[in-house]
Amino acid sequence: MKRKTLSFAAIAFLGLLANAQQIKFEEYDLPNGLHVILHQDNTAPVVTTSVMYHVGAKDEVKGRTGFAHFFEHLLFEGTPNIQRGDWFKIVSSNGGRNNANTTSDRTYYYETFPSNNEQLGLWMEAERMRHGIINQIGVDTQREVVKEEKRMRMDNQPYGNILTALVNNLFTNSQYHWPTIGSIEDLNAAKLEEFQAFYKKFYVPNNATLVVAGDIKPEQTKKWIAEYYGTIPKGAEIQRVYTPDAPITQEKVVTYEDPNIQLPAYIYAYRTPGNTTRDSKVLDMVSAYLSGGKSSVLYKKLVDQDKKALQVSANSLGFEKEGIFAFLAIPMGATPEADLRTVIDAEIKKMQTTLISDEDFQKLKNQFENSFVNQNSSIEGIAHSLANSYMLLGDTNLINKEIDIYRSITKEDIQNAAKKYLNPNQRVIINYVPAKK
Known part of the structure; x- marks a missing residue:
């Protein structure tokens, strides 16, 4: 039987590959509970600033589903310092790109800028966390956006509701019973005060992780983080309730x-x-x-x-x-x-x-x-x-x-x-x- 062996060059390459995959980072907490993770990589002049909030579809309640995904859209409406409709304009005019997404377990926002605009990315995400505007015009506008998204991606798309059928039937009592987009009927029925309460409860520093990765100078980054995030008030402790389903014992x-x-x-x-x-x-x-x-x-x-x-x-x-x-x-x-x-x-x-x-x-x-x-x-x-x-x-x-x-x-x-x-x-x-x- 012929034995296969790696050449010295291949072994060296694999060793380099293993070392290259070691991601170095520094992490710490602010007094208000915000968890911060810094990763320095100066090989390219770009910086990603991201915030992950520990809120997704499973943190909703029956009858008021779809809130977390709704906020993925709603929190681009603006702040007292970012006018309505200007969020994406600010990012693109400064050479950046941004996006957000939601799952059953978390909501994630990020901006990637040339490194000379790192401070802008940090400021914008702090604005979103500190005082995102939750008003009736924003709610009404984003309801229509979510309705159109549901029509395009699910209701009018072949096999578009497979995931809905899956979670509806595999889970019966737990909070994974509904898809991330939730129910349009629930969103229509919700009052402005309910959306404001959801923001106050979940979009707080002690329910978030801030990551700054890329071409950064850590000491300067820490100063900006302390300036923009350090004075955001800590939110109330979140009491999470998860109701698991009984095991499936019959097909x-x-x-x-x-x-x-x-x-x-x-x-x-x-x-x-x-x-x-x-x-x-x-x-x-x-x-x-x-x-x-x-x-x-x-x-x-x-x-x-x-x-x-x-x-x-x-x-x-x-x-x-x-x-x-x-x-x-x-x-x-x-x-x-x-x-x-x-x-x-x-x-x-x-x-x-x-x-x-x-x-x-x-x-x-x-x-x-x-x-x-x-x-x-x-x-x-x-x-x-x-x-x-x-x-x-x-x-x-x-x-x-x-x-x-x-x-x-x-x-x-x-x-x-x-x-x-x-x-x-x-x-x-x-x-x-x-x-x-």
């Missing part, structure tokens, strides 16, 4: 109709642990093994060989408190749902009873090494990873250490996760079908 089958599709989609969904657990990382590998690319087992079987599916995927979605593992299959022609389910169940059974091959295991490890490198290949990516690692994973240094968790996963771990979480009596089957005419 459930539901039907969801979509008027925008001609071909059905079939979803096989399981509840899994939240993204702070090691098992969530193992399930990421299970997902990659089953459907990570055209050489994955499900794609080769259902799409390439048997021609039974146009598309198939196994998706591991991690939230803060819980997770989802969901298979999605769109049939080729008139392929029955049962045929797709039989193949998927056979592959699950194979994982539960037989260890994956050494070759497949090595391919998995290579995929995750590559993903780790790519997610921190830009200053914006590093800023997001630092905030996410601290706020949602509980350890900022996971930006460097998380890959070690994936490296420690064994073939036995993969087998055990499939045995523990992917059983027929633990799932919801969603038949996502064309609406009847």
Whole structure:
């Protein structure tokens, strides 16, 4: 048997790669509870200033859903010092770019400027935190924006409500029961005072993480942070209530109709642990093994060989408190749902009873090494990873250490996760079908 060895050059390259991925950072807290993370990288003259607030869809209550995503839009309305409609103009006229996004667990805002405008980015995010304007004209305007977003991205988009169907049926009592965009009816019913109370409760320094990454001079950055953020009042302590669902012990089958599709989609969904657990990382590998690319087992079987599916995927979605593992299959022609389910169940059974091959295991490890490198290949990516690692994973240094968790996963771990979480009596089957005419 011929042994394969790495050349000295390859070994040296891998060593350099490992060192290059060590993200250095400094973190500290202001007296008002704001957590600050600084990352200095002077290789390019850009700075990203970002703020992650620990508020997402799961922090809402039934009957008033969609607030966190609504605020993603509303807090661009302006402040006493930034006129309504000027936020994006200020950013673009100073050579910057900015955006925001919301999940079930957090809301994230950022600006990236040439480094000579670092102070501007810090000031703008402090303005948003200190005194964002929450008035009726802003609420009315952004309601229409959110309605149009929902129409374009979900209601009028083929398969646009798959995630809604998934969370509505996989979670029944918990706050993951609704999608991030929430309910337009809830937003329409909410009074101005409710939006103002939501801002006062969640958009406070002790519920936020500020990251400044890039071409900075740390001592100067700290002075600006103290000046702009240090005097923002600390908010009241947030009492978080999460209501977990009872375990699924019997297979459930539901039907969801979509008027925008001609071909059905079939979803096989399981509840899994939240993204702070090691098992969530193992399930990421299970997902990659089953459907990570055209050489994955499900794609080769259902799409390439048997021609039974146009598309198939196994998706591991991690939230803060819980997770989802969901298979999605769109049939080729008139392929029955049962045929797709039989193949998927056979592959699950194979994982539960037989260890994956050494070759497949090595391919998995290579995929995750590559993903780790790519997610921190830009200053914006590093800023997001630092905030996410601290706020949602509980350890900022996971930006460097998380890959070690994936490296420690064994073939036995993969087998055990499939045995523990992917059983027929633990799932919801969603038949996502064309609406009847």
